[in-house]
Amino acid sequence: MKNILFIAFIAVLAIACTGKKELTIQEKQDEVEDSVSYELIVLDPGFDSWYAMHGVPSKYRSQSYYEGWNQRYVNAWNYQRMGYRYAQLIEGNIDYQSDVDYGFELNHKLFYYFMYVENELDIQLIPDGPRIY
Template identity: 35%
Template sequence: MAFAFNKNTLIAMKNTLYISMLILGVILISCTAQKTSITKTQNQNLSSNDTIRIANDSLEYEVIIIDPGFNIWLASRAHPRWYYTQEYLENKNQIYVNEWNNRVLQPQRYNPNLYEMTINYDSNIDYGYEVNYLIYNYMVYFQNNYNQRLFGRVPLR
């Protein structure tokens, strides 16, 4: 049995794999990071709301962010959608992802429990506003929540 894939399909499959790996990393980070205790009722209310999923079948990618507290942070502390331009978000994401990937490659210097795998973010692909908005805000949330600085001044929200 033989399979034939064109270049775009292979790139899309590769992007899907890397984004899935990012998601797995976020899950592992959230499992290993120290958390503050919350009551059982609060935990039940939050548990159904800690997953954010975005999919684009035409580009064959999917982004899932699972990190307890991120959805509430996004709704209550992040700037509203369309506050930033897509170009701004893309530029910041490229900088943050580059630094993230540099830290993954230096586990002796940076906590390997926080930076477990690289992120394949291609600045030549138009992921759209929503994906860039969520990645940017997750990076801000990550930096504030885990006391990390990927690049420059991080908005405190």
């Protein structure tokens, strides 16, 4: 019984590690107020723990800093998605609009997702981009 569970665990782990990386920004409508909020959903099992260790302090940079880099990274991501070097690893276009205020937290987390992709997954989207260690 233990062998079957161990093999199943290894199979699930292998599938999770080899799957394509996908990122979604969802718009959430707040029923109480007439406002829109956004939520970043990362479907990569290793990101949340990596982000918890590397994503602080969140007020280190300004929102405009994160927005500027996010726009460049989104353009690079979508370019790669069209079938270039990392097309097999990147799934889904990111609809990030520069005229929408996604808020500090979403921009911070999105920026750190791109740092995760470059530093941990070794997918260089912007060769001269910022680095964290």
